[in-house]
Amino acid sequence: MAGDEGIEIQEEGDESVDVKNKAEVKTELENGGGEDENVLQFLDSLDGYLTLMDSVNSKLREGWFDLASARHSMGTLRVNSTLLDLKDHPAASTLQVTDQEDESLGSAPRFALSKWASKGGSGKGKDFSTDVNSEMGSPRSPHLRHRGVNEEKPSGMDETMLAADEEIKKERAKSLSVFGGLVSPKLRGAQLSFETALETLVEIANTRSLMLSAFKRITNK
Amino acid sequence: MYGFEALTFNIHGGYLEAIVRGHRAGLLTTADYNNLCQCENLDDIKMHLSATKYGSYLQNEPSPLHTTTIVEKCTLKLVDDYKHMLCQATEPMSTFLEYIRYGHMIDNVVLIVTGTLHERDVQELIEKCHPLGMFDSIATLAVAQNMRELYRLVLVDTPLAPYFSECLTSEDLDDMNIEIMRNTLYKAYLEDFYKFCQKLGGATSEIMSDLLAFEADRRAVNITINSIGTELTREDRKKLYSNFGLLYPYGHEELAICEDIDQVRGVMEKYPPYQAIFSKMSYGESQMLDKAFYEEEVRRLCLAFEQQILRSLILTMVVTNWVLQFHYAVFFAYMRLREQEIRNLMWISECVAQNQKSRIHDSVVYMF
Numbered sequence: 001m002a003g004d005e006g007i008e009i010q011e012e013g014d015e016s017v018d019v020k021n022k023a024e025v026k027t028e029l030e031n032g033g034g035e036d037e038n039v040l041q042f043l044d045s046l047d048g049y050l051t052l053m054d055s056v057n058s059k060l061r062e063g064w065f066d067l068a069s070a071r072h073s074m075g076t077l078r079v080n081s082t083l084l085d086l087k088d089h090p091a092a093s094t095l096q097v098t099d100q101e102d103e104s105l106g107s108a109p110r111f112a113l114s115k116w117a118s119k120g121g122s123g124k125g126k127d128f129s130t131d132v133n134s135e136m137g138s139p140r141s142p143h144l145r146h147r148g149v150n151e152e153k154p155s156g157m158d159e160t161m162l163a164a165d166e167e168i169k170k171e172r173a174k175s176l177s178v179f180g181g182l183v184s185p186k187l188r189g190a191q192l193s194f195e196t197a198l199e200t201l202v203e204i205a206n207t208r209s210l211m212l213s214a215f216k217r218i219t220n221k
Numbered sequence: 222m223y224g225f226e227a228l229t230f231n232i233h234g235g236y237l238e239a240i241v242r243g244h245r246a247g248l249l250t251t252a253d254y255n256n257l258c259q260c261e262n263l264d265d266i267k268m269h270l271s272a273t274k275y276g277s278y279l280q281n282e283p284s285p286l287h288t289t290t291i292v293e294k295c296t297l298k299l300v301d302d303y304k305h306m307l308c309q310a311t312e313p314m315s316t317f318l319e320y321i322r323y324g325h326m327i328d329n330v331v332l333i334v335t336g337t338l339h340e341r342d343v344q345e346l347i348e349k350c351h352p353l354g355m356f357d358s359i360a361t362l363a364v365a366q367n368m369r370e371l372y373r374l375v376l377v378d379t380p381l382a383p384y385f386s387e388c389l390t391s392e393d394l395d396d397m398n399i400e401i402m403r404n405t406l407y408k409a410y411l412e413d414f415y416k417f418c419q420k421l422g423g424a425t426s427e428i429m430s431d432l433l434a435f436e437a438d439r440r441a442v443n444i445t446i447n448s449i450g451t452e453l454t455r456e457d458r459k460k461l462y463s464n465f466g467l468l469y470p471y472g473h474e475e476l477a478i479c480e481d482i483d484q485v486r487g488v489m490e491k492y493p494p495y496q497a498i499f500s501k502m503s504y505g506e507s508q509m510l511d512k513a514f515y516e517e518e519v520r521r522l523c524l525a526f527e528q529q530i531l532r533s534l535i536l537t538m539v540v541t542n543w544v545l546q547f548h549y550a551v552f553f554a555y556m557r558l559r560e561q562e563i564r565n566l567m568w569i570s571e572c573v574a575q576n577q578k579s580r581i582h583d584s585v586v587y588m589f
Binding site for chain 1: 289292328329331332335336339340341345346349350351396397399400401403404444446447448450451452453507508511564567568571572575577580583584
């Protein structure tokens with residue numbers, strides 16, 4: 001019957017509308033879910049950024065206080081800016097900046113700190129790189145570095161790490177020697193605080209980079 | 222003869238002893254420190270100090286103040302007091318007062334030599350020198366390349382010349398050699414000062430021997446702790462300890478082989494006067510050690526003014542009463558108490574400037 005056919009046609013149309021609507025809703029859901037993920041990523045990185053800022057403020061405060069303690073202990077003549085070395089010398093720490101491509105985040109700069117790089121022209125370059133992002137065990141970094149005692153590591157690796165630690169201690173002592181050969185433990189404590197603050201600053205730079213990428217993705221939608 | 226200083230001391234020393242006791246009365250009290258600890262900024266500190274003996278030295282300083290400015294100006298007060306006493310003193314008091322500044326001269330020499338090694342401007346270094354340690358040819362220190370030149374060109378004509386006999390080498394000056402030179406000079410200076418006080422005899426010898434022995438022991442502990450984990454060998458470390466003091470010689474033997482703070486504690490706790498100092502600290506901690514030593518030093522310096530004899534086994538109470546005055550240790554005690562006061566002011570200023578007022582009491586040493 002014509003009316004039935006009409007009804008039937010109408011019913012077929014309804015079905016195709018339904019299917020079409022379902023597909024659109026599905027796409028919308030997927031897109032909405034992707035946007036939520038980006039927003040969550042942004043908020044996560046913002047939270048990490050604020051935590052790191054708090055941490056670096058705390059470390060710097062500690063470092064300045066330890067420096068004042070060292071000045072109180074050793075005397076103002078032994079800890080002051082006139083003793084700092086003006087001779088040409090290579091930097092104790094360097095920063096490398098690379099562009100890293102990521103599927104979810106796109107291109108973003110990555111910062112890596114090389115602490116206590118070897119000084120002088122001995123040709124023995126020892127680079128104690130600390131890529132702080134990999135140290136944090138970021139899920140986005142494919143190369144995780146495991147620090148600390150690992151029972152599965154061969155003893156040769158332990159010896160290498162011990163030797164590296166000794167070298168770092170020597171480099172630290174060398175940096176402090178501008179204030180004299182025998183310095184107070186408080187001055188060494190200040191040095192460690194500032195060193196940690198420097199690492200945290202690099203982490204902040206990396207986190208900020210992630211945050212800006214996530215924000216860019218949100219605003220581009 | 223011990224106990225009869227009263228008969229002759231006032232002829233030459235009476236006026237200056239009265240002066241120094243007057244200065245002692247001007248030292249900051251606990252009430253002053255409590256007011257200073259409540260300051261919000263360095264201008265508040267300046268305002269509170271304007272009511273003290275430091276007022277005239279700080280009043281013309283413009284805002285914003287810096288902690289180094291407060292220390293410099295307060296040090297000028299100490300220098301003025303010292304110079305007034307020195308110009309009024311006769312022998313042997315004048316030599317005694319000169320000895321008090323040799324430690325600052327050693328610090329200035331090391332500052333100039335270290336700064337020159339780091340290619341700093343000599344004028345900038347001289348401005349940072351302690352005023353009590355200045356001498357005429359100090360700027361010439363910058364031309365020396367090794368200790369032999371240092372001695373030959375400059376220091377041979379200074380009071381530090383006799384202390385160089387153990388330092389004279391042709392090795393170039395580097396950071397560790399300079400540190401060894403500093404400590405070797407200071408060791409020789411302390412031993413010389415000790416011998417001079419022994420020669421003076423009487424109450425001066427008795428009280429100053431105790432104060433200088435404490436100084437030698439404290440330096441031994443500081444050298445030990447600061448050299449842990451460094452390239453300084455045990456033999457070199459032992460050479461830096463003075464040849465007198467409660468720890469000499471057996472304590473020095475044990476300190477020379479210490480590798481951490483707990484071993485140092487183990488050595489020091491065998492000596493009753495130092496047991497009390499280390500009992501204030503927990504194991505593995507060295508943060509409060511400086512304060513503990515300063516507190517003990519201040520206690521002994523205040524006793525020098527009260528003139529209680531610390532080794533009372535050989536003296537009766539009558540003799541003790543007669544030696545209430547009439548010795549030179551009060552001058553040494555005053556200078557050290559003033560230096561401690563300046564250290565306190567520096568600490569309070571730093572805590573206020575860094576907004577760490579809760580940590581002020583970590584290092585302030587109260588005197589009265």
